[in-house]
Amino acid sequence: MKAKSVAGTVLAFILMVSLVLPVNSMAAKKSGILTGVTTGKYKIGKDMPGAKKKAVNQALERAVQNAFASLVSRQVFASNLEFLYDRLLPGAADYVITYRVLDGIQHKGQYLVGVESKVDLALVEKRLRDARILNAGKDKPVVLFLIAEQSPADILPRYWWGNNPEPYTSRTETILKGELAQNRVLFAHTGQEYPDPSFYNIQFSSIYDADAAMDLGRALKADMVIMGKAMASESFNRMGDEKTFDAVIDLRGYDLASGKTVLQTSAKATATSVTDTEGAVQALTQAARTAGTELGQKIDTFWSQNLRKENSFDLAIEGDNFLPRFIALKKRIRDIRDIENMQPKEIGSAHAVMEIVYKGSPAQFADAVLLKTFEGYGLEIAEVSGELVKIRFVEHQEEAVQEITPADNPSEKNQE
Numbered sequence: 001m002k003a004k005s006v007a008g009t010v011l012a013f014i015l016m017v018s019l020v021l022p023v024n025s026m027a028a029k030k031s032g033i034l035t036g037v038t039t040g041k042y043k044i045g046k047d048m049p050g051a052k053k054k055a056v057n058q059a060l061e062r063a064v065q066n067a068f069a070s071l072v073s074r075q076v077f078a079s080n081l082e083f084l085y086d087r088l089l090p091g092a093a094d095y096v097i098t099y100r101v102l103d104g105i106q107h108k109g110q111y112l113v114g115v116e117s118k119v120d121l122a123l124v125e126k127r128l129r130d131a132r133i134l135n136a137g138k139d140k141p142v143v144l145f146l147i148a149e150q151s152p153a154d155i156l157p158r159y160w161w162g163n164n165p166e167p168y169t170s171r172t173e174t175i176l177k178g179e180l181a182q183n184r185v186l187f188a189h190t191g192q193e194y195p196d197p198s199f200y201n202i203q204f205s206s207i208y209d210a211d212a213a214m215d216l217g218r219a220l221k222a223d224m225v226i227m228g229k230a231m232a233s234e235s236f237n238r239m240g241d242e243k244t245f246d247a248v249i250d251l252r253g254y255d256l257a258s259g260k261t262v263l264q265t266s267a268k269a270t271a272t273s274v275t276d277t278e279g280a281v282q283a284l285t286q287a288a289r290t291a292g293t294e295l296g297q298k299i300d301t302f303w304s305q306n307l308r309k310e311n312s313f314d315l316a317i318e319g320d321n322f323l324p325r326f327i328a329l330k331k332r333i334r335d336i337r338d339i340e341n342m343q344p345k346e347i348g349s350a351h352a353v354m355e356i357v358y359k360g361s362p363a364q365f366a367d368a369v370l371l372k373t374f375e376g377y378g379l380e381i382a383e384v385s386g387e388l389v390k391i392r393f394v395e396h397q398e399e400a401v402q403e404i405t406p407a408d409n410p411s412e413k414n415q416e
Contacts, residue, residue: 032121033120035116035117035118036063036117037114038060038117039059040055040056042110044111051111052104055104055113057092059113060093060096061092063096067095067121068124070121071121071124079336079337080371083133095119097119097120099115100116102116131371140186141222142187142223143185143224143299144224144226145225146226146228147226147251148228148230149168149172150229151280152280157231158170161197162197171284171285172249175292178292179289179296185299188217188222195216208227208229210252222256224253224255224256225256226252226253228251230249231247232245232280232281232283233280234246235270243272244270244271245270245272245280246268246270247268248268248287249268249288250266251264251265253298255302255306263298265295268287269283270283271286309361311361312357313355314388316351316383318351318352319393320350321393333372338360341356341357362384362386362389366381369381378393379391379394
């Protein structure tokens, strides 16, 4: 009977947490806050209050881990586990805005707890940017949209680039940006004012001049250009006063590094309305949402492959107390994900040059190296180019790291 009672208690605990979890997971990322439920456990021993506190701390660490995972791709998350465990999780409480303990039980000598928390995504994001883990060139591309849009009231498509552009706000572009922003894609243009291509001495031979579009994208520091047309028109089908409107969106994506077409997306939608304006807007909106979902998936697929493109470059290393530090650095470099090969080209008493083969760009390699920590000294990235990464050993004073834990009484941070 006792075993059944314990099993029933544990089952009730698990059901309680699982019932709350899906609701809170859906609230994630609203207003820069990640809301969710996590669990923790710790061996009780002779210190019950201490076990409760450690279990709560573990649950909060998992919440911060979930926030980290929500901000980066799976590849970036997996390649930065050392940063997660050494630098982010020890100060997990810093990123928790508020939390409350849903329930806690004793089970097989351990204290189990379910905790609902709100994590400050903006603060976690800042920490990742400061560590050079989260940035446009590494995790997500910067995209420039050039979409010509035409509704039934327009004789010709409207556009903001090329010859004789007209001021307008593209509904299709607005919806596409909204869809892609949820996946943390960045944009070369934001706001109401569009850039003037003539300012960069760029001339479009037509509104679908891909070469000029890519030149403009490079000038605006974009990684990709999405160019195409969105068109809504009245159909022949109708029922009484209700008219039918068809929308078609055709998009083509260009990678600015290679200058090649890397993706294509098309979407169609139909809507009915008694007015031309409302019907066209509804049809374009539905088509744009469909196109945005597909476009986001294709961008993710291409960009993940692009990030893992194999590159060969030189790594130059120099500094004081060179040989023991060089040996230590080599060992840490071998632990970096996606290192394919590392061969010495030149080794001296105070410098060395290594040939690196890495699935990623030299800049991404430099970012990964900077996450490595060493006792008594650090690393300075002196130069990064397409063919070379130059590193110096620098002296520094070890800073004491203070462990931050929640209060002994969970209710002190529970009040919302």
